[in-house]
Amino acid sequence: MRWIGLVLGVGVLSGCMSTPKPMLASSEYTKVSGSWVAWNRCVAAGLVSPDIGALGLRYIQADLGNYQYDQATLDAAVHQASREMPQADSSFCNNAAALVAQRKQQIDINNAAVSKQEQVLQNTLNNIHKPVYCNTVGGVTMCN
Template sequence: MTVLGMIKPMMLGFGIATLLTGCASTPPPTLPNAYYDNFIQGLVAADRCGLSGQVTPDASLWEKRRLTHNLNTWTYDRAYFESRFQAAVLTLPAPPVAVCNQVAMEAAEYKQTVQENNAAVEANARAWNQVQYTQPVHTYCNKIGAQTLCNSY
């Protein structure tokens, strides 16, 4: 076997190993048991503050969206979370005004962050499209008999 013949299988093996390890990602960390109550209390408070009219429905929804987004950065037992959540809905008292004010502030901050990120993504997409469409176009034509063939890139 030639040196070139030996390199091809080695490169193929290296490429496969790179693909396999490059695509592997670590799972999110496991949610500590103490954090379950924090998320559940926040979700219940956001819901109750919105239902009582202490915050707008929009703020209530944005706060629940924020909490759910943060919760989904963890690995957690969904059935356990849901059962704890259902129990909390039945037992937790109505949140005080200060908690509802905190819900409104956190919701507004999260909404602003999401809108800023969306605007940045949109601006980057527009800039990329601008670069793509303003690149010079080169056209080459060849005449073969009575026919002209042109290619542009």
């Protein structure tokens, strides 16, 4: 009995431990900061819709959230990118907006598929636990 508790305890504790996020490579700071500045310039110049602009910024933040990084280094890279990139490039903005829209469509399609699978599972579970009622009338038994 003690072994079961020990095994369960170790299992629970190991489930709580997750692998650490990888460090953002030094070369990636320039790419991330350039994307951040360029995308903000696209939004500020009105070259993308506000909805797509907000999604693009959220996606950049989400991608950055997959890494450990030094905030001061990132801030310095953003500052340098903002000095080197004075205005928005319309072709970059159009291409980036298309990528953001495509990513949103993929997420929406995935969410719809997951929702459909959840509904199928819920329907299956509802049918499994459906009570069966039987009535006997005049020697004939009928069940639903």
